[in-house]
Amino acid sequence: MLAPGCELDPDQEVVRTRPEDYFLRPPSHAACTACGTVMTIHIVERMASVIPASNSSMRSDRNTYVGKRFVHVKNAYLDSMDEDILYHLDLGTKTHNLPAMFGDVKFVCVGGSPNRMKAFALFMHKELGLEEAEEDIKDICAGTDRYCMYKTGPVLTISHGMGIPSISIMLHELIKLLHHARCCDVTIIRIGTSGGIGIAPGTVVITDIAVDSFFKPRFEQVILDNIVTRSTELDKELSEELFNCSKEIPNFPTLIGHTMCTYDFYEGQGRLDGALCSFSRGKKLDYLKRAYKAGVRNIEMESTVFAAMCGLCGLKAAVVCVTPLNRLDCDQINLPHDVLVEYQQQPQLLISNFIRWRLGLCD
Amino acid sequence: MLAPGCELDPDQEVVRTRPEDYFLRPPSHAACTACGTVMTIHIVERMASVIPASNSSMRSDRNTYVGKRFVHVKNAYLDSMDEDILYHLDLGTKTHNLPAMFGDVKFVCVGGSPNRMKAFALFMHKELGLEEAEEDIKDICAGTDRYCMYKTGPVLTISHGMGIPSISIMLHELIKLLHHARCCDVTIIRIGTSGGIGIAPGTVVITDIAVDSFFKPRFEQVILDNIVTRSTELDKELSEELFNCSKEIPNFPTLIGHTMCTYDFYEGQGRLDGALCSFSRGKKLDYLKRAYKAGVRNIEMESTVFAAMCGLCGLKAAVVCVTPLNRLDCDQINLPHDVLVEYQQQPQLLISNFIRWRLGLCD
Numbered sequence: 105m106l107a108p109g110c111e112l113d114p115d116q117e118v119v120r121t122r123p124e125d126y127f128l129r130p131p132s133h134a135a136c137t138a139c140g141t142v143m144t145i146h147i148v149e150r151m152a153s154v155i156p157a158s159n160s161s162m163r164s165d166r167n168t169y170v171g172k173r174f175v176h177v178k179n180a181y182l183d184s185m186d187e188d189i190l191y192h193l194d195l196g197t198k199t200h201n202l203p204a205m206f207g208d209v210k211f212v213c214v215g216g217s218p219n220r221m222k223a224f225a226l227f228m229h230k231e232l233g234l235e236e237a238e239e240d241i242k243d244i245c246a247g248t249d250r251y252c253m254y255k256t257g258p259v260l261t262i263s264h265g266m267g268i269p270s271i272s273i274m275l276h277e278l279i280k281l282l283h284h285a286r287c288c289d290v291t292i293i294r295i296g297t298s299g300g301i302g303i304a305p306g307t308v309v310i311t312d313i314a315v316d317s318f319f320k321p322r323f324e325q326v327i328l329d330n331i332v333t334r335s336t337e338l339d340k341e342l343s344e345e346l347f348n349c350s351k352e353i354p355n356f357p358t359l360i361g362h363t364m365c366t367y368d369f370y371e372g373q374g375r376l377d378g379a380l381c382s383f384s385r386g387k388k389l390d391y392l393k394r395a396y397k398a399g400v401r402n403i404e405m406e407s408t409v410f411a412a413m414c415g416l417c418g419l420k421a422a423v424v425c426v427t428p429l430n431r432l433d434c435d436q437i438n439l440p441h442d443v444l445v446e447y448q449q450q451p452q453l454l455i456s457n458f459i460r461w462r463l464g465l466c467d
Numbered sequence: 468m469l470a471p472g473c474e475l476d477p478d479q480e481v482v483r484t485r486p487e488d489y490f491l492r493p494p495s496h497a498a499c500t501a502c503g504t505v506m507t508i509h510i511v512e513r514m515a516s517v518i519p520a521s522n523s524s525m526r527s528d529r530n531t532y533v534g535k536r537f538v539h540v541k542n543a544y545l546d547s548m549d550e551d552i553l554y555h556l557d558l559g560t561k562t563h564n565l566p567a568m569f570g571d572v573k574f575v576c577v578g579g580s581p582n583r584m585k586a587f588a589l590f591m592h593k594e595l596g597l598e599e600a601e602e603d604i605k606d607i608c609a610g611t612d613r614y615c616m617y618k619t620g621p622v623l624t625i626s627h628g629m630g631i632p633s634i635s636i637m638l639h640e641l642i643k644l645l646h647h648a649r650c651c652d653v654t655i656i657r658i659g660t661s662g663g664i665g666i667a668p669g670t671v672v673i674t675d676i677a678v679d680s681f682f683k684p685r686f687e688q689v690i691l692d693n694i695v696t697r698s699t700e701l702d703k704e705l706s707e708e709l710f711n712c713s714k715e716i717p718n719f720p721t722l723i724g725h726t727m728c729t730y731d732f733y734e735g736q737g738r739l740d741g742a743l744c745s746f747s748r749g750k751k752l753d754y755l756k757r758a759y760k761a762g763v764r765n766i767e768m769e770s771t772v773f774a775a776m777c778g779l780c781g782l783k784a785a786v787v788c789v790t791p792l793n794r795l796d797c798d799q800i801n802l803p804h805d806v807l808v809e810y811q812q813q814p815q816l817l818i819s820n821f822i823r824w825r826l827g828l829c830d
Contacts, residue, residue: 177742177743178742178743178744178745179739179740179741179742179743179744180744181739181740181744181748182740182744185740188740189799189800189801191799191800216613217612217613218612219612249580249581249582250579250580250629265628265629265630265633266613266628266632266633266636267628267630267631267632267633267635267636268630268632268730269629269630269631269632269633269729269730269731269732269768270628270629270630270632270633272630272730272731272732272733273629273630273731273732273733275742276732276733276741276742276743277742279742280741280742283742317689317691317692318692319692325731325734325735326680326729326730326731326734326735327734327735327745327746328680328734328735328737328746328750328751328754329680329681329682329754332745366632366689367631367632367635367689367730368632368635368636368688368689369632369635369636369639370635370636370639371688371689371690371691372688372689372690372691374691376542376544377542377544377545377548377551378542378639378643379540379541379542379638379639379640379642379643379646379776379780380540380541380542380639380776380779380780381541381542381543381544381545382541382690382695383690383691385544387691388691391691391692405632413742413743416743417742417743436552436554437552437554438552
């Protein structure tokens with residue numbers, strides 16, 4: 105078990121488990137990135153017989169243990185807690201049977217807007233041909249107004265609000281939920297809207313790597329009063345699978361590129377239409393053109409922390425955003441309502457096709 | 468008029484206006500904080516006869532012009548826009564008559580949770596004894612699910628979601644809304660919940676200054692790829708008025724102190740119950756005790772950007788948060804539901820009393 109007080113290299117995976125159903129592998133070693141201390145790591149492994157085989161292919165990668173990729177938490181304190189209250193989801197380990205409710209989840213789809221995520225859940229329900237009546241698809245987090253959550257077969261859909269702090273709270277509690285529910289081989293995809301850079305409005309961008317306002321592939325996490333830099337790489341194989349899926353849809357312009365993630369929609373994204381604007385149009389265009397040159401094709405507000413946290417916790421993750429405007433041309437969306445709605449549905453359509461393909465439901 | 472491309476010293480106020488109803492004062496000068504260039508500043512002033520006298524006292528301070536304190540935008544581009552779409556509020560200058568809808572607003576109350584802000588609006592409606600039927604108080608932003616907004620007499624109530632980016636988007640659009648609506652002498656108060664440090668659960672904290680994770684009274688705003696540091700001081704007179712109001716309510720423990728604002732609820736606030744935790748209980752307690760020593764009495768996630776933006780735009784601002792738990796004792800709220808609800812209502816009660824006092828409605 106990882107000792108409290110040390111942050112390990114993200115490439116050194118440590119699986120935290122419950123005592124039953126698991127066995128210990130021979131100990132290995134890793135250096136603490138904060139203080140350099142070499143530590144003994146006990147990797148605990150789930151017995152293969154406990155969970156039935158998944159539909160997904162069993163690839164060998166850094167997150168795989170005997171063909172199963174569990175959702176990790178990296179917190180040695182959780183086991184000692186009598187109860188874990190997932191406050192912002194209105195769920196808990198004592199009040200809910202999380203393995204029974206969520207144990208079969210294989211896909212998690214997240215997005216900012218509660219309404220759009222509800223629409224996606226209803227769309228997935230139809231696309232998967234599930235027997236349950238549509239009106240029975242209820243918000244699992246109805247007891248709180250922070251996030252909404254729907255489950256349709258193996259697909260869990262959750263809203264995350266706007267910005268890094270808001271999605272970060274949801275991800276902490278979602279990852280604990282998936283861990284408590286003993287989920288394995290989970291794929292997580294953020295679907296959303298974003299500002300395009302130098303690409304035609306309506307293009308869908310699949311993120312290869314999330315970068316910050318300085319075009320760096322990093323997420324700076326403040327931990328107490330220290331800053332820890334985390335990797336923001338997303339799953340290459342997953343993004344390629346999604347890109348291949350997009351080719352099957354007629355008139356569906358899609359590309360793979362870098363996504364810039366900012367803490368602010370106005371000054372931080374070079375908009376000239378905020379309450380505060382201290383830069384010129386020329387400076388704005390210079391910045392956006394430098395971003396383009398660095399490989400950035402769209403800007404949103406959640407991808408760096410999403411990539412960092414999912415990467416650390418063994419979730420294969422992708423970000424798929426449509427771009428209703430080209431920020432080299434304008435700052436405000438001024439599209440006819442039906443065109444905007446159609447654009448917003450593009451990522452949903454792609455992810456639905458991808459999930460159906462993964463589940464072997466495509467023709 | 469302030470030329471695009473320069474950020475002025477926050478103490479140098481520049482009022483942006485429409486051509487009608489205004490006159491020019493003799494030009495003054497200010498140095499650009501980015502490049503040092505001394506610029507000629509034309510301060511434009513509204514003619515005293517246009518808006519009726521406010522109920523609030525006319526104090527002389529840096530935001531006052533002939534007894535009127537207007538809401539400033541600091542963006543020279545806004546005037547040249549044919550239409551300003553306040554996208555996340557689902558309002559706009561062409562689609563809505565903003566002066567008619569909002570011109571009489573004197574108090575703006577903001578908080579994270581949509582449900583709690585709706586409850587506050589209904590409570591204010593009752594407390595102000597307004598004639599309009601309760602069922603007619605509708606969400607003005609019903610066309611979007613990003614924020615909700617209610618108006619009850621001179622009180623505008625808005626939700627802002629969780630975290631700095633989410634409240635920042637709302638504030639940009641709210642400030643433009645108040646500017647377009649030609650509001651003056653506006654007081655804005657954030658009401659919310661927070662984690663207490665070294666104080667009894669249930670205590671209400673009125674913030675004197677917001678500090679960051681390093682206990683510094685600053686907000687670091689990324690503008691393009693530059694970092695600009697902004698002041699996070701709140702209105703001293705307003706916080707004292709609120710504190711005096713609290714003394715009138717029986718059994719209402721209240722104090723004035725520093726509020727720490729973080730980008731993260733778990734690792735950034737030293738919680739031991741997140742999906743990721745790389746520090747020990749000792750390190751957590753050491754950090755929180757150092758925060759206490761630096762004057763911090765509670766932790767939340769919006770106050771620095773709220774103080775910075777309101778200060779720059781001429782809004783007298785306060786932050787009033789209740790503390791349902793003492794973070795030196797625990798990380799999770801584990802109170803009976805009715806106690807938690809009672810705590811959450813404390814800031815609402817104080818602000819309602821304050822507004823009634825300001826409007827001369829108290830006995």
